Amino acid sequence: MTNIRDDHWTAPVAGASLDAAVRVPGSKSITNRAYVLAALASAPTRVRHPLDSRDTRLMLGALASLGARSEETIDGFLVHPLGTISGRGDETTVTLGNAGTVARFTPALATLGDASVQFDGDDAIRRRPIDPLLAALRKLGARIDDGGRGAPPFTVHGTGGLRGGRVDLDSSASSQFLSALLLAGPAFEQGVTVRLVGGAPPSEPHIAMTLDMLRRFGATVERSGTEFHVEPAKLSCPEYVVEPDLSTAAPFVAAAVVGGGTVRVHGWPKQTTQPGDWLRGLVTELGAKATLDDDGLSVTGGGAFPGIDLDLHEVGELTPVIAAMLCFAESPSSITGVAHLRGHETDRLTALATELSGLGAGVTELEDGLEITPAPMHGGVFHTYEDHRLVMAAAVLGLRVPGVLVEDPETVGKTFPKFVETWSDLVS
Ligand SMILES: O=C(O)C1=C[C@@H](OP(=O)(O)O)[C@@H](O)[C@H](O)C1
Ligand SMILES: C=C(OP(=O)(O)O)C(=O)O
Missing domain, CATH: 3.65.10.10 (Enolpyruvate transferase domain)
Incomplete structure (x- = not known):
C-alpha cells in the first residue's frame, strides 16, 4: 500500500x-559513464545490472540519436559503438530531460559525427551551468552555436572528429564538465590535457570514478594535481557490471x-x-x-x-x-x-x-x-x-x-x- x-x-x-x-x-553515475564509454569503444559492450530510470533512458536515447544503438539483454543493455549519424549535414536532436550527465557528457560525442545536433531538455536544464564546458570544447576545435546563451538549447555542428589537445577549464560549478572532457578524450585526435583553473571542482569521488572507468575501458589516463591527461586510444570492455x-x-x-x-x-x-x-x-x-x-x-x-x-x-x-x-x-x-x-x-x-x-x-x-x-x-x-x-x-x-x-x-x-x-x- x-x-x-x-x-x-x-x-x-x-x-x-x-x-x-x-x-x-x-548507480546512475556508473551506468551513464558505462554507456558513454561503450559508445566510444570499438566493439559492443554488455552493460550488466545498469540503472533503468529516466536519466539512463535519456542517455541511451541520446546515444541512439548520435548513432550508437543499444539492445536490451536479460540483465541490461548491449551498447554498440557510435556509427555514422545519418549522413553529412543531417540534423538530429538530443533530449536532455534534467539529466546533468546527459547534458554534460554527450555534446563532446556529437563533435565526432557529421550531423548538426540540437541539445535541449526540461526548463530546469536550461538553468543549470554548462558554459565553461562549451567554451572548453570550442577551444578544442568544436563548432557550437548557443545563441550566446551559454545554456541549452544549443547546436553542435559535427565535423567528423575533434582535434583535442590542451585546454584550461573552470569546473568549480560542476565536476561533470571535467568528467565530460576526460570521458571523450580517447576519441580526440590528440587526446586531451585539462588544466583546472578557478575553484576546486566539487564531487571529487565522481572524478575518481571517471578516471577508474576510463582505465577499465583501456584508456591511458594521468593526473598530476590539477592537471589531467588522456591519451588518444581505442577503447574496449566486453562486459561492465554496474554497482x-x-x-x-x-x-x-x-x-x-x-x-x-x-x-x-x-x-x-x-x-x-x-x-x-x-x-x-x-x-x-x-x-x-x-x-x-x-x-x-x-x-x-x-x-x-x-x-x-x-x-x-x-x-x-x-x-x-x-x-x-x-x-x-x-x-x-x-x-x-x-x-x-x-x-x-x-x-x-x-x-x-x-x-x-x-x-x-x-x-x-x-x-x-x-x-x-x-x-x-x-x-x-x-x-x-x-x-x-x-x-x-x-x-x-x-x-x-x-x-x-x-x-x-x-x-x-x-x-x-x-x-x-x-x-x-x-x-x-
Ligand atoms: O558525474 C556524475 O555522475 C555526477 C557528479 C556530481 O555532479 P556535480 O559535480 O555537478 O555536483 C553529482 O552531484 C551528480 O549527481 C552526478
Ligand atoms: C545532481 C544530480 O544529478 P545530475 O546527474 O542531473 O547532475 C543528482 O543526482 O543529485
Missing part, C-alpha cells in the same frame, strides 16, 4: 524499530539512524569510487554501527544522535537526505561547501531551507549550505521541485513526522522509479 492520492504521497511513519533489507538499483547506487541507498541508511533498528543494503561494494560510501563513516560518527560484509552493509541505529558540522563539497548529492536526517539530531548541525547545489536539479539550498522550515525545522540558508537547529516538526505538504532527491529527503522526514505529504513523488523516477514501493516495504 503506497498511499498516493492527488499526486501526493503520505510518507510512512516508522513504527517499531526497523528490521529490513533492501536492494537498490544500479548498486549508494546515493540512492542514502535514505535507507539514514532510516536506520533516524528510525532506529537495522537496515541492510544488499550488494554494497567493498571497494568503490561512489560518494555514497562516505556514509559508512558518517553514520559511525553519529553513533550508529555500520558493518560491511560479503552480502552488503548493515546499519544499526538507536534513533538518538548528536548534531554535526559537515563540509559536503565532495559528496554534494547526498545533501538533501543528510539535511533531512539532521533535523532529528539532538543538537545543532551545519552543512557547508555546497554552493554548487544551487545549480543542481533545482536550487537545493533554497528548496531545502524552505521545505524543512515549512514543516517546523529550524533551518537557516547559508550562501554555501544550511544551518539546522532541532525543533519539533509537523506534517504538511513537502514540495519537491522535480528533484528526485527531495522525494528521498521527504521520506526520511516522514519516518518520524506524521502527515508528510510528498508532492509529485513520481519525480523520483529520475534515478529510482520504484522508490515509493521499496520505501513503503521498508517501513511496513
Whole structure:
C-alpha cells in the first residue's frame, strides 16, 4: 500500500524499530559513464545490472540519436559503438530531460559525427551551468552555436572528429564538465590535457570514478594535481557490471539512524569510487554501527544522535537526505561547501531551507549550505521541485513526522522509479 492520492504521497511513519533489507538499483553515475564509454569503444559492450530510470533512458536515447544503438539483454543493455549519424549535414536532436550527465557528457560525442545536433531538455536544464564546458570544447576545435546563451538549447555542428589537445577549464560549478572532457578524450585526435583553473571542482569521488572507468575501458589516463591527461586510444570492455547506487541507498541508511533498528543494503561494494560510501563513516560518527560484509552493509541505529558540522563539497548529492536526517539530531548541525547545489536539479539550498522550515525545522540558508537547529516538526505538504532527491529527503522526514505529504513523488523516477514501493516495504 503506497498511499498516493492527488499526486501526493503520505510518507510512512516508522513504527517499531526497523528490521529490513533492501536492494537498490544500479548507480546512475556508473551506468551513464558505462554507456558513454561503450559508445566510444570499438566493439559492443554488455552493460550488466545498469540503472533503468529516466536519466539512463535519456542517455541511451541520446546515444541512439548520435548513432550508437543499444539492445536490451536479460540483465541490461548491449551498447554498440557510435556509427555514422545519418549522413553529412543531417540534423538530429538530443533530449536532455534534467539529466546533468546527459547534458554534460554527450555534446563532446556529437563533435565526432557529421550531423548538426540540437541539445535541449526540461526548463530546469536550461538553468543549470554548462558554459565553461562549451567554451572548453570550442577551444578544442568544436563548432557550437548557443545563441550566446551559454545554456541549452544549443547546436553542435559535427565535423567528423575533434582535434583535442590542451585546454584550461573552470569546473568549480560542476565536476561533470571535467568528467565530460576526460570521458571523450580517447576519441580526440590528440587526446586531451585539462588544466583546472578557478575553484576546486566539487564531487571529487565522481572524478575518481571517471578516471577508474576510463582505465577499465583501456584508456591511458594521468593526473598530476590539477592537471589531467588522456591519451588518444581505442577503447574496449566486453562486459561492465554496474554497482548498486549508494546515493540512492542514502535514505535507507539514514532510516536506520533516524528510525532506529537495522537496515541492510544488499550488494554494497567493498571497494568503490561512489560518494555514497562516505556514509559508512558518517553514520559511525553519529553513533550508529555500520558493518560491511560479503552480502552488503548493515546499519544499526538507536534513533538518538548528536548534531554535526559537515563540509559536503565532495559528496554534494547526498545533501538533501543528510539535511533531512539532521533535523532529528539532538543538537545543532551545519552543512557547508555546497554552493554548487544551487545549480543542481533545482536550487537545493533554497528548496531545502524552505521545505524543512515549512514543516517546523529550524533551518537557516547559508550562501554555501544550511544551518539546522532541532525543533519539533509537523506534517504538511513537502514540495519537491522535480528533484528526485527531495522525494528521498521527504521520506526520511516522514519516518518520524506524521502527515508528510510528498508532492509529485513520481519525480523520483529520475534515478529510482520504484522508490515509493521499496520505501513503503521498508517501513511496513
Ligand atoms: O558525474 C556524475 O555522475 C555526477 C557528479 C556530481 O555532479 P556535480 O559535480 O555537478 O555536483 C553529482 O552531484 C551528480 O549527481 C552526478
Ligand atoms: C545532481 C544530480 O544529478 P545530475 O546527474 O542531473 O547532475 C543528482 O543526482 O543529485
